[in-house]
Amino acid sequence: MAEEAKRPESQSGAVKRLKATATASAYQKEWFQKTKERVEAGEPFGYLNADVPMEVLRAMDIPFVVNQWWAAICGAKRMTKKYFGLLRDAGYRDDLCSYCATAFAESLDPDDRKLDEEGKPMGPWGGLPDPTIAITRLTCDCQGKIFEQFAKNHGSALYTMENTVARKVPLKWFDKVIWNDWEEFYDKDRIDEAVEELQQMIRFLEQETGKMFDMNSLEKVMNLINEQELYYNKTRDLIASCHPVPVTVVDTINAVMQAQWQRGTEWGRDHAKSLYEEVKALADAGVAAVPNEKYRLMWLGRGIWHDFSFYQSFEEKYGAVFMWSMYLAMGADAYIRYHVEEDPLRALAARYIGMEDFLHMPPWNSQWYLQQIEQNDIDGVVYMIPGNCMQAVEGSYFIKKAIEDAGVPVLIFEADPVDPRKWSAENMRGFVNEFIETKVIPNKENKK
Amino acid sequence: MSIRECALKSAAFSRLKDVYDNREQEIKKARAAGTKVIAELGCDVPDELLLAGGLMPVRVYADPDKELVQTNKYLEFSFDPIVRAQFEKIVDGTYKELVDALVVSNSTDVIIRIYLYLREMHRVEPEKPIPEVEFIDWLFTRNLLYQQRNEFLIGLFQETVERWAGRKISDEEIREAARVCNADKAALRKIGELRHGSEVHINGSEALVIIGSAFFMDRKEHTKLVEEVAKEAASWPVINAPRVFFTGSNQESTDLYDKIEASGVVIVGDDHDWGDRFYDRDFNLEYTTRRAIVDCYMLREFSSKKAYTSQRVEALNREVAATAADGVIFYMNEYEEAASWDYPPQKKSLESQGKKTLCLAKMKWPMSKNDDFGDKLSAFADTMKGGA
Numbered sequence: 023m024a025e026e027a028k029r030p031e032s033q034s035g036a037v038k039r040l041k042a043t044a045t046a047s048a049y050q051k052e053w054f055q056k057t058k059e060r061v062e063a064g065e066p067f068g069y070l071n072a073d074v075p076m077e078v079l080r081a082m083d084i085p086f087v088v089n090q091w092w093a094a095i096c097g098a099k100r101m102t103k104k105y106f107g108l109l110r111d112a113g114y115r116d117d118l119c120s121y122c123a124t125a126f127a128e129s130l131d132p133d134d135r136k137l138d139e140e141g142k143p144m145g146p147w148g149g150l151p152d153p154t155i156a157i158t159r160l161t162c163d164c165q166g167k168i169f170e171q172f173a174k175n176h177g178s179a180l181y182t183m184e185n186t187v188a189r190k191v192p193l194k195w196f197d198k199v200i201w202n203d204w205e206e207f208y209d210k211d212r213i214d215e216a217v218e219e220l221q222q223m224i225r226f227l228e229q230e231t232g233k234m235f236d237m238n239s240l241e242k243v244m245n246l247i248n249e250q251e252l253y254y255n256k257t258r259d260l261i262a263s264c265h266p267v268p269v270t271v272v273d274t275i276n277a278v279m280q281a282q283w284q285r286g287t288e289w290g291r292d293h294a295k296s297l298y299e300e301v302k303a304l305a306d307a308g309v310a311a312v313p314n315e316k317y318r319l320m321w322l323g324r325g326i327w328h329d330f331s332f333y334q335s336f337e338e339k340y341g342a343v344f345m346w347s348m349y350l351a352m353g354a355d356a357y358i359r360y361h362v363e364e365d366p367l368r369a370l371a372a373r374y375i376g377m378e379d380f381l382h383m384p385p386w387n388s389q390w391y392l393q394q395i396e397q398n399d400i401d402g403v404v405y406m407i408p409g410n411c412m413q414a415v416e417g418s419y420f421i422k423k424a425i426e427d428a429g430v431p432v433l434i435f436e437a438d439p440v441d442p443r444k445w446s447a448e449n450m451r452g453f454v455n456e457f458i459e460t461k462v463i464p465n466k467e468n469k470k
Numbered sequence: 471m472s473i474r475e476c477a478l479k480s481a482a483f484s485r486l487k488d489v490y491d492n493r494e495q496e497i498k499k500a501r502a503a504g505t506k507v508i509a510e511l512g513c514d515v516p517d518e519l520l521l522a523g524g525l526m527p528v529r530v531y532a533d534p535d536k537e538l539v540q541t542n543k544y545l546e547f548s549f550d551p552i553v554r555a556q557f558e559k560i561v562d563g564t565y566k567e568l569v570d571a572l573v574v575s576n577s578t579d580v581i582i583r584i585y586l587y588l589r590e591m592h593r594v595e596p597e598k599p600i601p602e603v604e605f606i607d608w609l610f611t612r613n614l615l616y617q618q619r620n621e622f623l624i625g626l627f628q629e630t631v632e633r634w635a636g637r638k639i640s641d642e643e644i645r646e647a648a649r650v651c652n653a654d655k656a657a658l659r660k661i662g663e664l665r666h667g668s669e670v671h672i673n674g675s676e677a678l679v680i681i682g683s684a685f686f687m688d689r690k691e692h693t694k695l696v697e698e699v700a701k702e703a704a705s706w707p708v709i710n711a712p713r714v715f716f717t718g719s720n721q722e723s724t725d726l727y728d729k730i731e732a733s734g735v736v737i738v739g740d741d742h743d744w745g746d747r748f749y750d751r752d753f754n755l756e757y758t759t760r761r762a763i764v765d766c767y768m769l770r771e772f773s774s775k776k777a778y779t780s781q782r783v784e785a786l787n788r789e790v791a792a793t794a795a796d797g798v799i800f801y802m803n804e805y806e807e808a809a810s811w812d813y814p815p816q817k818k819s820l821e822s823q824g825k826k827t828l829c830l831a832k833m834k835w836p837m838s839k840n841d842d843f844g845d846k847l848s849a850f851a852d853t854m855k856g857g858a
């Protein structure tokens with residue numbers, strides 16, 4: 023317990039134990055300030071939705087911020103209440119698309135880049151600089167509308183990319199075959215179309231920024247990403263094999279998510295390496311995140327950015343550890359694409375077209391979760407569905423059925439990953455307590 | 471005599487209304503005569519191809535009285551309530567009995583999910599009474615790359631239609647079917663003129679019947695009947711009521727329009743897929759068949775689901791101007807959220823032109839589930855009258 027006392031506590035109330043998490047947090051703040059300086063010095067600046075192939079901007083050295091990352095920062099800074107008030111005042115509904123609309127709401131804030139009476143910045147980290155470019159993919163009906171209005175408020179040029187639906191749906195995408203044989207895995211016409219889309223995006227960026235795209239830079243970026251994600255793969259495998267686990271999702275979600283947005287940089291690769299080495303050192307030393315680990319829980323859904331301590335609420339009482347989230351596991355399984363040197367754009371196309379499918383399309387999501395449950399010895403699954411996001415509606419029936427048929431209990435509930443107004447800490451903890459007591463514990467006892 | 475009374479005295483209108491009210495009757499007749507029937511979920515399934523293959527296209531519609539036993543099991547609550555009710559009929563065996571196959575077009579994100587779920591149900595629960603499902607993955611962003619991809623996808627869809635038809639479909643057959651569809655749209659435009667021309671002779675409710683009956687009957691017969699109604703309606707009395715444009719959720723029945731028009735306004739135009747949008751754009755007979763299909767469906771007036779806000783602002787301005795509406799009713803069902811992002815700029819733009827607006831958002835479906843909003847309608851109608 024003395025060790026617990028030393029752990030740094032975040033704004034969202036959770037206790038984090040990894041240096042890699044603290045390093046990532048510190049780095050992202052420093053990186054954001056440097057980005058602001060670059061923008062102030064007149065460099066172009068991109069604002070991207072998470073599913074946009076950001077590798078292109080990385081290769082062109084165009085600084086960018088990712089919408090979901092920024093929403094998480096705003097959430098952690100407890101800005102969302104203010105922002106949804108601004109939406110309401112401007113005549114918008116305040117109960118829609120909280121995750122994606124946070125930055126649009128922020129763009130309505132006249133104080134975003136001002137200082138308060140004490141000289142402190144009023145917006146998160148001093149507010150978001152005006153992007154020159156805003157890019158999103160049309161993976162739902164609302165995304166294009168929100169981004170367009172965000173772009174208008176900031177005076178940014180808007181670019182959108184379409185989303186295609188897989189006709190070919192081979193099961194078990196997570197088998198490593200996809201790293202090598204993605205040409206076999208996807209519909210060829212989908213990859214062809216995505217390559218052309220990337221070429222159009224490159225032309226748009228060249229025209230908007232005056233910078234020229236360099237295929238060699240993209241190849242370098244893609245290779246760095248492969249290295250980075252391979253460390254996530256090793257980290258995930260390592261955690262899965264440890265009983266008890268050396269770290270929990272509170273450690274890994276932030277460490278991975280923050281570094282994922284830096285993917286394609288040496289810092290991103292090195293950070294993933296340091297994460298692996300740190301977790302390995304803990305594992306080698308036999309350190310347990312929760313010494314009384316009895317039940318291993320999987321978290322399905324986006325992170326609860328405003329209440330990370332939620333994940334730790336069941337450790338002491340039940341020895342129940344949230345040890346799996348998609349943030350590390352997606353890095354481990356979904357990003358790596360080899361044969362980059364043959365055609366870097368095609369390799370990138372084969373990465374970004376699948377992201378939506380892996381997460382939101384049955385059977386790819388359900389089959390992957392099953393495989394992960396097995397690999398990680400999961401005893402129970404807690405599954406959060408955001409009530410106001412159609413894109414995140416991903417076949418919860420099929421996911422629940424597949425997992426329960428495999429003998430693992432599932433708790434499903436609706437909540438909002440960004441908006442604390444829709445989060446009752448007490449109720450949510452109550453649901454999970456009950457789930458552990460009535461499902462997870464008896465189920466494990468029965469298996470003995 | 472009221473327009474409703476005039477309409478019901480018209481044999482042509484009565485026949486359309488009979489089909490509209492009894493949507494299965496023509497389907498059953500067609501199947502009994504050996505015609506294959508294909509259900510459409512989403513408004514972007516090219517009827518021209520189905521008709522060219524000798525197949526009968528029909529729209530999937532929701533039954534407001536049906537208990538959602540299957541739907542509650544399979545769908546999350548954030549699905550649009552009309553789609554939820556449509557889904558019930560697709561998975562409970564209703565459509566398996568009624569049609570030979572189902573085509574889903576990705577006219578909205580919700581429907582894409584429905585396709586993914588149905589495909590998965592076929593895989594994991596093959597015993598479920600669900601018809602064969604085909605999907606058309608349209609891309610609606612207006613760009614040459616997507617236009618060309620759409621042409622490729624329509625080629626794939628044509629192969630499926632040929633399998634259902636049991637034969638190859640020639641370009642001439644597609645053109646012939648397109649002529650039939652174009653003629654129907656031309657007839658509906660005459661109704662449109664009577665609805666929003668300088669004199670209004672047809673109200674919104676009747677227009678819904680006239681348009682919507684096309685989804686459940688032989689298209690040539692529909693055209694003939696619509697032509698007849700158009701001729702007769704020219705001498706129906708002029709409706710002197712404030713002119714309102716309706717934007718928002720699909721209206722599969724006339725209930726809401728009846729209620730709105732009972733408040734003393736007339737709905738002179740609308741932008742949903744069970745209304746004017748159906749006959750918005752012709753198949754261009756000078757183009758190659760695939761290009762013409764893509765042109766027709768990709769370039770129709772922007773739907774609220776597949777357009778940027780600025781496009782929707784302009785589209786609504788255009789439609790309100792074309793129908794000479796003095797006011798606009800925004801009506802959005804709960805969980806049918808995309809249009810909510812367009813609403814504030816649309817309202818601002820309309821009000822800057824002196825148009826009155828009423829917004830009814832987060833509405834429950836069916837309409838009867840809402841607390842009575844008659845007062846809001848009356849107040850709006852009063853404002854309209856005051857401003858008219």
Ligand code: SF4
Pocket residue numbers: 118119120121122123161162163164165168410411412413414
């Ligand atoms: S539906 Fe979901 S993915 Fe789409 S904009 Fe809203 S919150 Fe974002």
